[in-house]
Amino acid sequence: MKMKSILAGATLALLMSTAAHAGDVRIMWYSDGVEGEVMKDLVGRFMKENPGINVILDNVSYGVVREQLPVQLEAGNGPDIARVAQIKDNARHWLDLRPLVKDPKYWDDNFGAQADWMRPDGSKQISGFMTQITLTGGFANKTLFDQAGVEIPGPKATWEEWAAAAKKVKESQQVPFAMAIDRSGHRITAPLLSYGANYIGKDGKPAPLDKGAKDFLTKFVGWNQDGSFSKDVWVSAAGNTYRAAAEDFINGQLPFYYSGSWQVANLATKIGTNFDWVATGSPCGPVTCTGMPGGAALVAIKYTKNPKEVAQFMDWFAREEIVKEFSERTLFLPGHKAVVAKGGLDFKTDNALAKAALTKFVDASKTTSETALKLPAWRWSDTFYAAIVTRVGQTIAGELKIDDTFARIDADIAQKVKDAGQ
Amino acid sequence: MSTTTNTSRLGSLLMAPVHLLMRIIDVPLRSLQKATGISGMAAFFLAPNMLIFGIFVLLPLVINFVYSMTGGTAFFLAERNFVGAEQYSRLFTCGSYLDPMSCQEDAFWTAVGNTFWFVILQVTLMILVALVTALILNRDLAARSFWRAVFFFPVLLSPVVVGLIWKWILQRQGLLNFGLYQFGVEPYTWLTDRNWTFVATIGVSLWAHMGFYALILLAGLQAIPKDLYEAAEMDGTKPARVFWRITLPLLMPNLLVVVVLALIRAVQIFDEVYVLTGGGPGTSTFYLTQYIYETGFASALRNPGLAAAASILMGLVLVVLTLIQLGIGQRGEKKGKR
Numbered sequence: 001m002k003m004k005s006i007l008a009g010a011t012l013a014l015l016m017s018t019a020a021h022a023g024d025v026r027i028m029w030y031s032d033g034v035e036g037e038v039m040k041d042l043v044g045r046f047m048k049e050n051p052g053i054n055v056i057l058d059n060v061s062y063g064v065v066r067e068q069l070p071v072q073l074e075a076g077n078g079p080d081i082a083r084v085a086q087i088k089d090n091a092r093h094w095l096d097l098r099p100l101v102k103d104p105k106y107w108d109d110n111f112g113a114q115a116d117w118m119r120p121d122g123s124k125q126i127s128g129f130m131t132q133i134t135l136t137g138g139f140a141n142k143t144l145f146d147q148a149g150v151e152i153p154g155p156k157a158t159w160e161e162w163a164a165a166a167k168k169v170k171e172s173q174q175v176p177f178a179m180a181i182d183r184s185g186h187r188i189t190a191p192l193l194s195y196g197a198n199y200i201g202k203d204g205k206p207a208p209l210d211k212g213a214k215d216f217l218t219k220f221v222g223w224n225q226d227g228s229f230s231k232d233v234w235v236s237a238a239g240n241t242y243r244a245a246a247e248d249f250i251n252g253q254l255p256f257y258y259s260g261s262w263q264v265a266n267l268a269t270k271i272g273t274n275f276d277w278v279a280t281g282s283p284c285g286p287v288t289c290t291g292m293p294g295g296a297a298l299v300a301i302k303y304t305k306n307p308k309e310v311a312q313f314m315d316w317f318a319r320e321e322i323v324k325e326f327s328e329r330t331l332f333l334p335g336h337k338a339v340v341a342k343g344g345l346d347f348k349t350d351n352a353l354a355k356a357a358l359t360k361f362v363d364a365s366k367t368t369s370e371t372a373l374k375l376p377a378w379r380w381s382d383t384f385y386a387a388i389v390t391r392v393g394q395t396i397a398g399e400l401k402i403d404d405t406f407a408r409i410d411a412d413i414a415q416k417v418k419d420a421g422q
Numbered sequence: 423m424s425t426t427t428n429t430s431r432l433g434s435l436l437m438a439p440v441h442l443l444m445r446i447i448d449v450p451l452r453s454l455q456k457a458t459g460i461s462g463m464a465a466f467f468l469a470p471n472m473l474i475f476g477i478f479v480l481l482p483l484v485i486n487f488v489y490s491m492t493g494g495t496a497f498f499l500a501e502r503n504f505v506g507a508e509q510y511s512r513l514f515t516c517g518s519y520l521d522p523m524s525c526q527e528d529a530f531w532t533a534v535g536n537t538f539w540f541v542i543l544q545v546t547l548m549i550l551v552a553l554v555t556a557l558i559l560n561r562d563l564a565a566r567s568f569w570r571a572v573f574f575f576p577v578l579l580s581p582v583v584v585g586l587i588w589k590w591i592l593q594r595q596g597l598l599n600f601g602l603y604q605f606g607v608e609p610y611t612w613l614t615d616r617n618w619t620f621v622a623t624i625g626v627s628l629w630a631h632m633g634f635y636a637l638i639l640l641a642g643l644q645a646i647p648k649d650l651y652e653a654a655e656m657d658g659t660k661p662a663r664v665f666w667r668i669t670l671p672l673l674m675p676n677l678l679v680v681v682v683l684a685l686i687r688a689v690q691i692f693d694e695v696y697v698l699t700g701g702g703p704g705t706s707t708f709y710l711t712q713y714i715y716e717t718g719f720a721s722a723l724r725n726p727g728l729a730a731a732a733s734i735l736m737g738l739v740l741v742v743l744t745l746i747q748l749g750i751g752q753r754g755e756k757k758g759k760r
Binding site: 066067070071074075076089176231232235236237238239240241243251253382383385386393394396397398399400404408416419420421 | 497
C-alpha cells in the first residue's frame with residue numbers, strides 16, 4: 001500500500017513537471033541599455049495575464065546572440081524566441097507565425113514595412129517584429145566643444161568638417177582622440193553610402209567596391225593613422241569582432257562619437273550630468289547625408305516545441321499599447337506603424353538631452369537614402385560588413401596597403417558568395 | 423569475545439549482498455574467460471573505457487575529418503556537399519608560405535606564423551621560469567607553503583577572468599598606465615602596439631599557467647634522493663655542477679611531461695588571448711585556434727569545412743611534435759639504462 005502511494009505520488013509529480021514544461025517559452029534577450037529591465041517587467045505582466053505560460057527570460061550578451069545563437073540554430077536548437085540584430089542572415093530559422101497569430105492583418109499593417117528584413121527572400125511569412133528601429137548617427141560632447149571654443153558643425157556639415165572641428169577640440173582639451181566610430185560594418189556603411197557607395201550589384205549579388213566606398217575608406221584609414229580617429233577601437237581585435245567606442249565617449253574622452261540611436265538610453269544613464277552632449281545626425285559626404293537603418297527584432301524560432309504559446313506571447317507583446325510602453329520606457333524608436341503615426345510618445349526620461357537626441361534621430365531618419373533602406377533586407381549585407389571590418393582593421397594596424405585592402409575585400413566577398421554556392 | 427562475534431556477524435550481513443552479486447557475475451565471467459582466455463578478459467574490462475573514448479574522442483575526430491572533405495555553409499552533414507581535398511588545397515594555395523599575404527587563406531598562414539613564434543617563445547620561457555620557480559620553492563624558504571599557493575593561484579582562475587584582469591591592467595585607462603602616470607610617465611596604449619601586445623599575450627599565459635608546470639617540476643625535485651646531494655656536498659661539488667649532473671638528469675622525465683603539456687597548451691592558445699586582445703592589433707595576436715573558431719563559428723557565412731580542415735592540420739602537427747618528444751624521451755631513458 002505504502003509502495004503504491006509512493007509510486008502514485010511520483011507519477012503525479014512527473015506529470016505536473018511535464019505539464020509545466022509544455023507551457024515554457026524561453027526568450028534569449030540582449031540589452032544595449034535599460035530594455036532588459038523593462039522586458040522583465042513586461043514578461044511578469046504577461047505571465048500574470050496568462051498563468052498557463054511560463055516565460056523564461058535569458059539575459060545574455062550581444063556576443064552570445066551574434067556568435068552562439070546561429071550555431072544553435074544550425075543544429076536545430078535554440079530558444080523559443082530571440083532578440084536578434086542579424087535578422088536577415090538567419091531568416092530560414094524563424095518560425096512562420098502567420099497561421100498562429102490571432103490577426104495576421106494587424107501584423108501586416110503595422111510591421112509590414114520591415115517584414116522583408118526578417119523573412120527569406122520571396123516569402124510572405126510573419127517572423128516577428130522590430131522591437132526598435134535604429135538609425136546610425138553621431139554624438140558630440142558639447143561641453144568639450146564649448147570649453148575649446150569650437151562651434152559644433154551644423155546639420156549639413158561634411159565628415160571632413162567634423163574631423164577638422166573635432167581635431168581642434170582634441171588639441172585644445174588634451175583628450176586622446178578626436179573621433180571614434182564603432183568597429184562595425186553596419187556603422188561604417190553610413191559614411192560609405194554618403195560618399196556614394198553602392199554594395200548591391202545589378203544581379204542582386206555583391207558588387208565590387210566602387211569609387212565612393214574607396215574614397216571614404218581611404219580617408220578613414222588616414223584619419224586613424226594621423227590620430228584623429230581612435231585607433232583603439234578598430235585595431236583592438238582581429239577578424240570582424242564588434243567593438244563599441246561608447247565607453248570613451250561616456251568617460252568624456254571623445255569630442256565626436258559615431259554610433260546610433262540605440263545608445264541614447266545608455267548615454268543618458270551613464271553620463272548623467274557629467275557633461276552635456278547632443279545627437280548630431282549623420283555627417284554628409286559628397287552624395288548624401290544618410291545614416292544606416294537597422295534595429296533589433298523579436299523573432300520566433302521554428303524549432304520551438306510550443307509554437308502556440310510562442311504566438312500567444314508574440315501577439316501580446318506586439319499589441320499597440322505594449323509596443324508604445326516599451327518604446328517610451330526604453331527610449332527606443334518604435335517599429336509599429338500605428339504607434340509612429342499617432343505620435344505622442346512620452347519618452348520616460350527627465351533627461352532633456354536624451355529627449356532632444358531622440359527628436360534629432362527622428363528628424364535624421366527623413367534623410368535616409370534609398371540604398372540604405374534596401375540593405376537591411378539584402379542577404380549579403382553581413383558578408384559585406386564583415387569583409388570591410390576585417391580588412392580595414394588590418395590596414396589601420398599597418399598590415400595592408402590601401403589598394404591591397406580593396407582587392408582583399410572584393411576577393412573575400414567573392415569567396416563567401418562562392419562558399420554559399422551562389 | 424561476544425563483541426567480536428557481533429562485529430563479525432554484522433560484517434557478514436553487510437557483505438552478503440556483495441557476495442551474492444559476485445556469485446551472480448562469476449558465472450558468466452567464468453564462461454567468458456573460458457571462451458576468450460585471459461587476454462580476452464583484459465579487452466572485456468577495457469571495453470567501457472574504450473567505448474567512452476570512442477564516442478567522445480574518436481568519433482568526433484572522424485566526423486571532423488568528414489567535415490573537412492565537405493563544402494558549403496550549412497552545419498548538418500546531410501546538407502553539405504562532398505568536395506574532396508578542396509578545403510586542404512585552399513589552405514595550401516600560396517605564392518610563398520613565408521608571406522601569408524600571397525596565400526589564398528592569408529588569415530590561416532598569418533595565424534600559423536603567429537602561433538609558431540608564440541610557441542617557440544612561450545614554451546621556452548615557460549620551462550625556464552617554471553624550473554627556476556620550482557628550484558626556489560624547493561628550498562627551505564620561510565612561509566614555503568604560502569609561496570607555493572601564490573604561484574599556483576592563477577592556475578585556478580578561468581581563462582576569461584585572466585584575460586579580463588590583464589585587460590583592466592593594460593588598457594589605455596588601465597592600472598598600469600595609472601601607475602606610470604603617478605611617476606610622471608606618459609600613458610601608453612599597450613594593447614594597440616603590435617609588439618607589446620604579442621609580448622603581453624606571452625606574459626599573461628606565463629602568469630596564468632606557470633604555477634601548474636612549476637608544481638610538476640617541484641614534485642620531480644622532491645623525488646630526487648637526498649643522499650645524492652649529500653654525497654655531492656661531501657665531495658665538494660660546485661652547485662652548478664650538482665644542477666647539471668644530478669638535478670637536471672633526474673628531473674628529465676618531469677621536464678619532458680612539462681614540455682609536452684606546455685607545447686600542446688601553447689599551440690591551442692585561445693581563450694585568454696581572445697578576451698585580452700581579440701587577436702589584434704590587426705592580426706598580431708591572431709592564433710590558430712582563433713582562426714578555426716572564427717572560420718567555423720563567428721564569421722558571416724561560416725565555413726565549417728575549412729575550419730575542420732585547419733583543425734585536422736593542427737592536430738597532425740601536435741601529434742608529430744608529441745611523437746618527436748616521446749622519441750627523444752625514450753632515447754634518453756635507454757641511454758640512462760646503459
